[in-house]
Amino acid sequence: MNILLGIFQISLEQGLAYALVALGIVVSFRILAFPDLTVDGSFVLGGAVVARMIVLGYSPLAGVFLSVVLGFAAGCATGLLNTRLKINSLLAGILIMTILYSVNLRLMGRSNTPLINYTTLFTPFEETEARWLWVTLFFGAIAFGCKFLTDLFLHTQLGLAMRATGDNEQMIRTLGVNTDHITVLGLGISNAFVSLSGGLVAQHQGFADIGMGIGMIVAGLAAIIIGETLLRAKTVMRNTLAAIVGSFVYRLTITVGLWLGLAPTDLKMATGAMVILALGLPALKRGKEERFHLRGI
Amino acid sequence: MLVLQSLRKIFNPNTPYEKVAIDRIDLEVKHGEFVTVIGSNGAGKTSLLNLIAGTLLPDEGRILIDGQDVTTVPEHRRAGYLGRIFQNPLMGTASSMTIEENLAMAELRGRRRGLAWGVTRRQREQYRNLLKPLDLGLETRLRDRVSLLSGGERQCLTLLMATLSLPKLLLLDEPTAALDPRTAEKVARLTDRIAREHHLTTIMVTHNMAQAIEMGDRMIMLHEGKIQFDIRGEEKRNLTVEAVVKRFGEKIVFEDETLLCAPVGGQRSN
Numbered sequence: 001m002n003i004l005l006g007i008f009q010i011s012l013e014q015g016l017a018y019a020l021v022a023l024g025i026v027v028s029f030r031i032l033a034f035p036d037l038t039v040d041g042s043f044v045l046g047g048a049v050v051a052r053m054i055v056l057g058y059s060p061l062a063g064v065f066l067s068v069v070l071g072f073a074a075g076c077a078t079g080l081l082n083t084r085l086k087i088n089s090l091l092a093g094i095l096i097m098t099i100l101y102s103v104n105l106r107l108m109g110r111s112n113t114p115l116i117n118y119t120t121l122f123t124p125f126e127e128t129e130a131r132w133l134w135v136t137l138f139f140g141a142i143a144f145g146c147k148f149l150t151d152l153f154l155h156t157q158l159g160l161a162m163r164a165t166g167d168n169e170q171m172i173r174t175l176g177v178n179t180d181h182i183t184v185l186g187l188g189i190s191n192a193f194v195s196l197s198g199g200l201v202a203q204h205q206g207f208a209d210i211g212m213g214i215g216m217i218v219a220g221l222a223a224i225i226i227g228e229t230l231l232r233a234k235t236v237m238r239n240t241l242a243a244i245v246g247s248f249v250y251r252l253t254i255t256v257g258l259w260l261g262l263a264p265t266d267l268k269m270a271t272g273a274m275v276i277l278a279l280g281l282p283a284l285k286r287g288k289e290e291r292f293h294l295r296g297i
Numbered sequence: 298m299l300v301l302q303s304l305r306k307i308f309n310p311n312t313p314y315e316k317v318a319i320d321r322i323d324l325e326v327k328h329g330e331f332v333t334v335i336g337s338n339g340a341g342k343t344s345l346l347n348l349i350a351g352t353l354l355p356d357e358g359r360i361l362i363d364g365q366d367v368t369t370v371p372e373h374r375r376a377g378y379l380g381r382i383f384q385n386p387l388m389g390t391a392s393s394m395t396i397e398e399n400l401a402m403a404e405l406r407g408r409r410r411g412l413a414w415g416v417t418r419r420q421r422e423q424y425r426n427l428l429k430p431l432d433l434g435l436e437t438r439l440r441d442r443v444s445l446l447s448g449g450e451r452q453c454l455t456l457l458m459a460t461l462s463l464p465k466l467l468l469l470d471e472p473t474a475a476l477d478p479r480t481a482e483k484v485a486r487l488t489d490r491i492a493r494e495h496h497l498t499t500i501m502v503t504h505n506m507a508q509a510i511e512m513g514d515r516m517i518m519l520h521e522g523k524i525q526f527d528i529r530g531e532e533k534r535n536l537t538v539e540a541v542v543k544r545f546g547e548k549i550v551f552e553d554e555t556l557l558c559a560p561v562g563g564q565r566s567n
Contacts, residue, residue: 157410160394160402167391174350176376176407234393234442 003259009132011255015248016139017204020197021216022223022243023146027190028075030224030239031154032183033166037093038078039220040213041100042071042191046198047208048104051113054203060121064199071195072188074100079184104210111210120203135204142200146193147240153189154236162186163236215268222271223247225278298498299326299349299466304358306344306522318344320522321358326515329496331489333509336519342502345519346468349500351375362465377407380459380497382452384471389455392444396435396454399443400424403458427457431487449480453487460491467492469501473508485512510536 021043028036046067053063074096081092105111125134153159164172165182173179194216202208224239227246233239253274254267262270306319318341326332336342347353349360351372360368367375383389390399401416401424421439428436433450443451452472459467472488473481489512492499503509509516515529516536528536 153412155415156412157401157405157415158412160398160415161410163394163398164391164402167393168388171389171391172402173373174376174379174381175402175405176373177410178373 007252007255007259009136011252012248013132013136013139014255015251016136016143016244017201018197018219018223018251019139019143019244019247020146020193020200021220022227022247023143023150023240024190024193024197025217025220026224026239026243027150027193028187029221031163031166031236032186032190034082034089034183034187035093036075036078036187036190037090037217038074038096038100038187038191039093039194039217040215041097041104042074042194043198043201043213043216044104044208044210045074045100045107046071046195046200047202047212048107048113048198048210049195050199050202051115051208052107052109054115054118054120055113060119060203064121064196067195067199068192071198072192074195075187075189075191076184078191079180079187083180083183101210108208108210112207113209114207115203116206120206121200122203139200142196143244146196147244150189150240151237158182215271218268218271218275219250220247222275222278223250225275226250226253229278298328298330298363299500300324300359300361301349302359302361304348304355304360306341306348306353306355310356317522319348319355322522322524324517324524326498326500328498330515331492331499331513332501332515332517333513334500334502334517334519335504335506335509336525339521340519341522342519343470344522346381346470346500346502349466350379350381350468374407378465380406380462380464380467382455382459382467382469382472384474386448386451386455386475389458390443390451393442395440395442396428396446397421397424397439399454400427400458400461403461406462406464427461431457447480449476449484452476452480452484456484456487456491460495460497463495463497465498467497467499469499471503472501474504488512506538506541510538510541 021039025036025039028034028039049067049070050060050063053066054060078092078096081087081095082089085092087095121138122135125131125138128134154163161172161177162182162185164175165177165179165186169179198208198213202212223246224243225246226249227233227242227244228239230245230249231238231242233242254262254271257270258264258267301322301324303321303323304319305317305321308314308316308318320341322345334342334345344353348355351367351370351374355368358368359366362375362378381389391402394402397416397420401420404420424439425436428439431453433453435446435450435454438445443454446454452475456472469488473484476484485508488499488501491497499513501509501513510533514533515527516533517527518525
């Protein structure tokens with residue numbers, strides 16, 4: 001019983017911590033229908049920026065703020081490569097992701113920056129009795145806060161234009177919207193979320209590492225596919241909720257898998273297989289079934 | 298209103314596949330005029346609309362709208378004065394979004410979009426009144442996703458969207474071609490009504506000779522990128538398919554499809 005409770009607790013905490021990655025992927029893949037691979041780099045970017053700022057003696061909050069700004073910039077860079085230089089969307093993301101690898105190493109000065117001996121946003125929680133509860137509430141508040149803001153934004157005039165850009169670009173262009181600008185803005189928002197998540201996770205786990213972003217996209221995709229299947233998500237609010245719920249269920253699956261003896265080194269293989277199955281099954285079952293959840297993939 | 302001056306567009310220039318899509322066309326459309334454009338496949342009908350809308354840029358010539366040179370103005374900047382409807386009903390609407398969201402996006406045609414609420418209560422009320430005369434029951438389905446609508450319903454919605462902000466120029470690219478005859482008739486009538494009610498300057502491309510004759514007050518026939526004939530006024534009103542074939546049949550080989558299309562208004566003696 002205690003083990004099960006532990007598994008639940010770990011999964012919920014991790015799920016909420018990484019929910020922002022899934023939320024970012026919802027914005028790029030689902031709303032904009034842009035398969036953005038910047039995520040693996042911008043997640044580390046957030047961690048690296050926060051780590052460097054904290055080590056330099058700035059407040060962790062300033063670090064988090066800067067990580068959001070730089071994450072936004074990284075997303076915009078991918079968007080500009082695609083819209084201005086007409087570089088294929090997948091390649092644009094891979095290019096910025098690769099460039100960010102060097103940028104992140106420069107930022108940290110080494111491949112791993114421990115934060116154990118520094119004050120972070122999580123330090124106040126360490127001393128309390130109910131540490132897990134506070135940390136989970138903290139991550140939950142941020143995840144649901146961002147979800148709520150995203151929902152609001154996507155129902156504004158600008159937000160409608162962004163959704164239409166992913167749905168029917170030609171149509172919204174004839175209505176006078178410069179879809180290039182919208183794409184750049186959307187990718188910026190998406191990567192700002194991812195970078196924020198990276199900055200918080202680094203503080204939570206007590207270090208930033210150059211390898212912490214590897215496989216982030218696939219994990220995020222797995223999360224939103226799970227979430228959308230569970231919630232039958234077809235509206236914006238359900239899509240964003242699916243990111244959070246899916247993130248939790250994905251972590252739960254992984255934690256259970258590890259408990260049952262899955263080797264941690266095989267984790268990414270298992271996740272990849274999961275995504276392939278989820279994406280491939282409908283195609284195998286029926287030829288032309290409407291794959292509503294596959295926009296952007 | 299709309300002036301085209303020796304407009305020319307060549308696809309794949311300087312290659313074996315070179316094709317002159319539009320060959321030095323001169324055209325002047327008056328304010329409030331409804332022009333139908335007919336021609337066989339590859340005559341340059343859609344290219345002409347694409348040039349006016351800015352989807353394509355011409356190789357030579359000028360385009361003026363209300364005396365203003367818009368030849369090199371990008372597509373999204375022309376949106377303020379252009380409404381456009383495509384043949385494919387799927388192209389005019391965003392299918393994952395609701396009816397009211399689609400209408401609200403169209404209402405902001407060519408204007409800045411900010412962080413104001415996308416669909417207000419006032420707009421919802423206005424859309425309900427707008428949709429009611431269509432008799433499709435759409436006024437009760439404002440929050441349904443457009444993907445749940447039929448092709449005809451989507452095309453009617455697209456028409457309303459195109460006219461919601463009263464564009465200076467309405468461009469229609471075979472709006473009824475993908476619909477069944479009854480729905481096509483409904484959409485054609487709605488097009489006619491909206492264009493007349495709001496005195497919209499309209500250019501409608503069609504494959505259907507009967508429709509081109511029936512609708513509008515001027516008919517242009519394109520062939521190999523050139524205007525073959527241009528009929529208006531009294532002559533246009535008295536036009537029949539037979540007369541067109543008799544007059545131009547020897548010069549131009551019509552496709553069977555163009556001739557066989559059923560007249561829009563049902564029975565027409567020709």
